[in-house]
Amino acid sequence: MDNNMKFKDGFLWGAATSGPQCEGTFNKKHKNVFDYWYEVEPEAFFDKVGPEVTSNFxxxxxxxxxxxKSIGLNSFRTSIQWTRLIKDFETGEADEDGIEFYNNVINEIIKNGLTPIITLHHFDLPVELYDKYGGWESKHVVDLFVKFANTAFRLFSDRVKLWTTFNEPIVVVEGQYLYQFHYPKVVDGKKAIQALYNINLASAKTIKVFKENNYGKDGAKIGTILNLTPSYPRDINNPDDVKAAKIADAFFNESFLMPAIKGEFPKLLVDLLKEDDVLWESTEEELKIIKENNIEYLGVNYYFPRRIKAKEEKVDESKPWMPDKYFDNYEMPGRRMNPYRGWEIYPKAIYDIAINIRDNYDNIPWYISENGMGVEGEDRYINSEGIIEDDYRIEFIKEHLEYLHKGIEEGSNCFGYHSWTGIDCWSWCNAYKNRYGFIALDLKTQKKTIKKSGQWIKEFIK
Structure with missing residues (x-):
């Protein structure tokens, strides 16, 4: 490891979390889909731990x-919960307690010398809007989201200079409509693709409102956050494997990356969706909005790569449409694994992402908005002073930073690195199974203790 890696002045060193994963449900007037899901099916969550308290933020x-601040960070990303800020979803009118809480939080972030980065949607769709309209299947919900965003901009953009519309929107599509790991666990390809389109439209319409109302007048910028998982073909000399990887990339990465930066959808994907009769419903006016309202910077969440091979089994056409009809996942022999999460550890992909953005996406300003390692049972690593010695996390971050640095040295326009996460937080159905933080949380007492990685990152940043 090159400990003398130099990152430019003003580089954003931080950690990310989200409203639903850290705040708890205190004083919230509405439920999001996860609040509701926990209420009706607590056993779907590890150890039946729900979102009521989380890390008590x-x-x-x-x-x-x-x-x-004490571990040397200079920036912090969290999200504003739609269900906390907004009293009336139809009008976008804000709730007084929500206004006060987010004002206090933003002021406190700034007081600590941290740059706030605020996300507007981190998987927390109001359940009421799912029940009433079908959530992201509905273009009315798109317009309600824009009202919420406009309220947030009006209230907070005097202090927040970095906004992001969505966090990992492809996960909403995968989790809710294809692979059943988010409520309502529907399997419906047509609805999945309409939700994919509608979320792209919601992001573009939000950017339009941001620009038209001049919320960026004091240098504020608006972007989005995508989890990019490069698709590597099993055999680069096998055209079928290469084609399968291209299709996987078009669906999981480019379906949000291309509209956000270039204002258009990948042709390969559109052609396949048309052929399969699952293409979204759109209008010329909407496509024009997507075309003209692009992000100003990009956040990239990177955890693991995707390994792809050509389809080996015949597709059962009687089952609902799935993108997987065009590829199979491939388990590469000898791959390094995080056994707790079932994810491959492949730091070089961060470099590949950096070069892809440089060469194919206008070298747009971007930053790593999440990267981290979740481990179960970290109590095993507590030393005599009560500190968790998470050397595995330090190694993971170091390796990824080396490859990120190489990408920056070769001209990729990256301005920051945020780990997931600062303080161990609640992680959807995984609850507190795997811990990611620089700071440990005792769930029973809410006591927080800096881990070895937290001490290390402070010295590294210095």
Whole structure:
């Protein structure tokens, strides 16, 4: 490891979390899809731990932000919950408690010398809007989201200079409509593709409102956050494997990356969806909005690569449409694994992402908005001073930073690195199974303790 890696002045070193994963449900007037799912099916969540308290950020944000500052970070990403800020979804009118809480949090972030990066949607669709309209299947919900975003901009853009519309929108499509790991666990290709289109439209319409109302007048910028998982073919000399990997990339990566930056959808994907009769419903006016309202910077969440091979089994056409009809996942022999998450560890992909953005996406300004390692049972690594010695996390981050640095040295326009996460937080159905933080959380007492990785990152940044 080259400990003398130099990153430019002003580089954003930070950690990311989200409203639903850290705040708890205190004083929230509405439920999101996860709040509701936990209510009706607590056994779907590891150890039946739900979102009510999480890491108690609603009550402890002052101490939490001071701790993040103490480990040398200079920036912090979280999200504003639609279900906390908005009182009336149809009008976009804000709730007084929500306004006060987010004002206090943003002021406290700035007071600690941290740059706030605020996301508007981190998987927390109001369940009421799913029940009433079908959630992201509905273009009315798109317009309600834009009202929420406009309210947030009006209230907070005097201080927030980096906004992002969505976090990992492809996960909403995968989880809710294809692979059944988000409520309502539907398997419906046509609905999945309409939701994919509608979320792209919601992001573009939000950017349009941001620009038309001049919320960026003091240098504020708006972007989006995509989890990019490069698709590597099993055999680069096998045209079938290469084609399968291209299709996987078009679906999982380019379906949001291309509209966000270039204002259009990948032709390969559109042609396949047309052929399969699952293409979204769109209008010329909507496509024009997507074309003209592009992001100003990109956040990239990177955890693992995707390994792809040509389809080996015949597709059962009687089953619902799935993107997997065009490829199979491939388990590469000898791959390094995080056994707790079932994810391959492949740091070089961060370099490949950096070069792809440089060469194919106008070298847009971007940053790593999430990267981290979740491990189960970290209590095993507590030393005599009560500190978790998470050397595996330090190694993971170091390796990824080496490859990121190489990409930057070769001209990729990356301005920051955020780990997932600062303080161990609640992770959807996984709850607290795997821990990711620089700072450990005792769930029973809510005591927070800096891990070895938290001490290390402070020295590394210095």
């Amino acid at each position: 609603y009550n402890s944000y002052e101490e939490d932000l001071a701790m993040l």
